[in-house]
Amino acid sequence: MTAGRLRFALALALVLLLEALSRFGVIDRFAMIPPSEILWHLGKILSGGEMWPAIGKTLTNVAMACIAAIIVGVILGTLIHGWRSLRETLDPLFAAYYAIPVYAFYPLFIVIFGLGDVPQVLIGFMLALVAVIVNTLNGLDRVPRVLIKTARIQRLGPLATALKITLPYAVPYIFTGVKLAVAYSFIGVIGAELIMSRTGLGYEIGFAYNNFDNAVMYPLIVLVLAIAATVNTMFFLWEKKMLARRRK
């Protein structure tokens, strides 16, 4: 049996175990409903349509946070890489960055930006940004010196060198940052919605939780999982296709 099939079998076994434990009353119905019912309710929620605005709003905010973090992160990473003293100043801060609980700033963001989408996007953006910067720096560090010399022989300026030589070389490393940015954007946006907001999937999950509405809460959790897994798989396949050209 291949590793992939084994993984699938393991996941299936766990789901079946949960189903059995729920059905035989080992797991209380107030704690969790059986997986089969979760799926059934999920189908009902999706076909009902009342949850689509929340789904759309969350995905839009995740996409905005993620895309902004990628663009700003690559630009900042490239600038910082070219500016040595700035790099030496910031490197330790990047290393310590993920020790900061970004959510602690969330109330402050709400005070500044109000209870709209901006603070939520900002949280996702902040979580994702440094992962992109750090991986861009890592990729640019690995560009062979001979390619930099080649850029000079081709008489390329700093911008053309970055766009045509160093960043293309660094793409596989930057991609690692992009994958993290996707994950952090989901965590940031949905987490922020859960804590304090009036819309979105995170809010709906929190609302269902406060009302002991397991028939809504669990299907939405599964929906979030499914979306994250789908996006992740898409990026994984894209990366594999891209790397096939670069590595043996």
Place this chain on the structure above:
Amino acid sequence: MSEVHVALRGVTRVFPATAAQREVRALGPIDLDLMRGEFFVVVGPSGCGKSTLLEIIAGLNRPTEGAVTLEGNPVAGEVPEGIGVVFQEDASFPWLTVTDNIAFGLRQTALDKAEIATRVDHALRLMGLTDFAAAYPVQLSGGMRQRVCLARTLVQRPRVILLDEPFGALDQQTRFLMGDELLRLWRDSGATVMLITHSLDEAGMLADRIGVMSARPGRMLEIIETRWGEERGSRVVATPRFGEITARLWQLLRDESQRAMAGA
């Protein structure tokens, strides 16, 4: 072959002291004229500053003292138009196909697409890479990747081609074949070529003139004229003249190499 193409006057290079290392006098002083259209080969013990010399001529590195001129214009820490360089390390772009690699330099210019395609097709054929036009560098052998880099340089029609041990990583048979190819390309292009090599055979069979460098700081010990004319390449290896040249090269280099090893 009477017109001076590249001129070096009193060129030295000193690498200033760093935390890890004392000041290093790497090169010079060197006076040297490369004549238009000649094939000049530089040999010397390892660490004698051959690559530094090439980088200074290319404008990748600044001389500490002295000056370099290309066609009468000073070269000072900026790569002038009309120079092509092929390095020992693989400089192919792994994210581009062979075709896109070769076309890279031309696409930075205002040249029209049809002309670029013509030149790239020609280079692909010349280098025996036509079947690999759509391949990525990772799919090629080391020798083929060097040919891609050579093709990328040649399609831009440089007037001066600097080669820093481009076949250094290849096996002896491939090097001989690449040497013959290089001669053919040089004759067709009419460019001035400077080749750095550590292979005395390569120097003996390819050069019009061979500059022999001393151990660090590298100076020109002697310049040997091969007097091959058009008839040269791997076929001259069997001639008595070839034996004389390589014997003289080895005589000059043996002491220097021992000094370099003792100093290292």
